[in-house]
Amino acid sequence: MDDESLSGSGIAADAKPEEPRSALTVEMLAAAAGASAEDGIWLDVIRKMDEVYNDLLQYEVALEEKNATLEDTQQFISSVLTSMSDLLIVCSRAGVIESVNAALASLLGVEADALHGRPVFDLFADDESRQRAGRLFADLGGQAVEDVEMQLKAANGSAIPVSLNCTPRFNGVGKMLGLVITGRPVGELRRAYQALRRAHEDLKTTQQQLIHSEKMASLGRLVAGVAHELNNPISFVYGNTLAMKRYAERLARYLAAIHGDMPRQEREALRGELRIDRLLDDLPSLIDGTVEGAERTRDIVDALKRFSAPDRDERRPFDLVEVIERAVQWVAKATANQFEVKLDLPPALDVLGSPGQVQQVVMNLVQNAADATENARERRLEITGRSEDGQALIEFRDSGPGIAAANLDKLFDPFFTTKPVGRGTGLGLAISYGIVERHGGKLAADNHPRGGALFTLRLPLA
Numbered sequence: 001m002d003d004e005s006l007s008g009s010g011i012a013a014d015a016k017p018e019e020p021r022s023a024l025t026v027e028m029l030a031a032a033a034g035a036s037a038e039d040g041i042w043l044d045v046i047r048k049m050d051e052v053y054n055d056l057l058q059y060e061v062a063l064e065e066k067n068a069t070l071e072d073t074q075q076f077i078s079s080v081l082t083s084m085s086d087l088l089i090v091c092s093r094a095g096v097i098e099s100v101n102a103a104l105a106s107l108l109g110v111e112a113d114a115l116h117g118r119p120v121f122d123l124f125a126d127d128e129s130r131q132r133a134g135r136l137f138a139d140l141g142g143q144a145v146e147d148v149e150m151q152l153k154a155a156n157g158s159a160i161p162v163s164l165n166c167t168p169r170f171n172g173v174g175k176m177l178g179l180v181i182t183g184r185p186v187g188e189l190r191r192a193y194q195a196l197r198r199a200h201e202d203l204k205t206t207q208q209q210l211i212h213s214e215k216m217a218s219l220g221r222l223v224a225g226v227a228h229e230l231n232n233p234i235s236f237v238y239g240n241t242l243a244m245k246r247y248a249e250r251l252a253r254y255l256a257a258i259h260g261d262m263p264r265q266e267r268e269a270l271r272g273e274l275r276i277d278r279l280l281d282d283l284p285s286l287i288d289g290t291v292e293g294a295e296r297t298r299d300i301v302d303a304l305k306r307f308s309a310p311d312r313d314e315r316r317p318f319d320l321v322e323v324i325e326r327a328v329q330w331v332a333k334a335t336a337n338q339f340e341v342k343l344d345l346p347p348a349l350d351v352l353g354s355p356g357q358v359q360q361v362v363m364n365l366v367q368n369a370a371d372a373t374e375n376a377r378e379r380r381l382e383i384t385g386r387s388e389d390g391q392a393l394i395e396f397r398d399s400g401p402g403i404a405a406a407n408l409d410k411l412f413d414p415f416f417t418t419k420p421v422g423r424g425t426g427l428g429l430a431i432s433y434g435i436v437e438r439h440g441g442k443l444a445a446d447n448h449p450r451g452g453a454l455f456t457l458r459l460p461l462a
Contacts, residue, residue, distance in 0.1 A: 372400030
């Protein structure tokens with residue numbers, strides 16, 4: 001074939017043939033090579049068909065990828081539904097069951113497939129539960145409902161109490177399609193609540209034991225002060241008792257003389273010798289002093305017994321000032337070296353709570369101040385109090401080195417202590433913080449601008 005024939009066919013002599021993109025286009029282009037110029041339109045058609053074919057291939061690949069993703073999603077949902085221990089029911093707006101999980105089928109003793117297409121009302125064991133379910137569907141209005149207790153019917157006819165939660169489900173345009181119902185047998189919930197209640201009671205018991213143990217540890221450190229407090233009135237009673245014993249012997253001699261045959265003049269002389277008149281004048285004061293010493297001993301023992309007894313979370317009005325004074329007296333007496341406590345308190349601050357527990361808090365704060373100032377040049381604690389915004393505000397400022405900035409945030413943590421081994425358990429401030437919190441108050445620690453630690457105690461006024 002010469003150049004002219006090539007030119008007559010509409011294809012330039014020096015033009016390169018277009019690279020084929022498929023077997024179909026190769027054959028068609030080969031056939032069209034000898035065609036006339038009027039057949040060029042078929043080449044455009046063939047190219048369009050080739051583009052459509054390639055698009056179909058791409059769509060097919062994308063469809064296969066989406067199908068694989070859909071299968072993975074379905075498998076994931078199926079595994080989740082199978083693994084759920086809670087009950088699951090998916091139903092239409094009319095109450096027709098569309099899907100259930102294995103947990104529900106196992107609980108009712110039926111096959112899951114046998115429940116599909118049945119009314120959800122058939123699952124309930126009594127008319128009351130069916131009526132409640134009917135009202136639930138009628139009044140739902142797109143709002144979720146929680147903890148509705150109903151009776152489900154098992155395959156053997158028995159009733160199973162369950163707690164159900166109902167949530168509406170919607171389509172892409174927000175139209176309500178039906179309900180998703182989840183639940184759990186009430187018996188299981190009750191066992192969980194009982195276990196939680198037992199754990200709470202055990203925690204309360206442990207907390208009370210910790211408080212009592214810390215109280216006993218504090219009491220052990222205060223034994224010397226308590227012994228000193230008891231020693232004064234007991235010594236007073238003992239001395240008065242010895243004096244009254246001597247007076248009793250004189251009175252016995254004088255009464256024997258009166259009832260005997262002793263002449264009057266000798267009796268008068270004996271009366272003067274035994275100093276009966278002075279004895280009678282002194283006897284009332286001896287008796288009063290003995291009674292006072294006995295009452296002081298009784299009060300100290302009673303306060304000691306109340307402090308050491310296990311607390312029963314009593315709530316009664318009491319004078320906070322009196323509790324602070326008693327706590328300071330006990331701790332100050334037990335301090336080995338001179339420890340000065342300066343009180344600036346109002347006549348009374350009535351609060352509501354347990355005086356024994358609050359006394360434990362105050363004693364702990366005073367004892368900590370005594371320990372903090374042990375190596376200070378001047379051992380001093382200033383306690384000031386006032387009422388402010390319906391609360392009793394008590395401030396404890398010592399003359400010690402203050403609290404390290406790194407320890408301020410950890411001061412009330414359990415078992416945290418800066419004292420040497422054997423001097424502290426790390427529970428005193430943590431327990432004190434809990435006691436104050438249960439009384440509706442607040443306990444805070446900081447450093448005073450002029451030096452020393454500053455503890456602030458707030459308690460609601462009665």
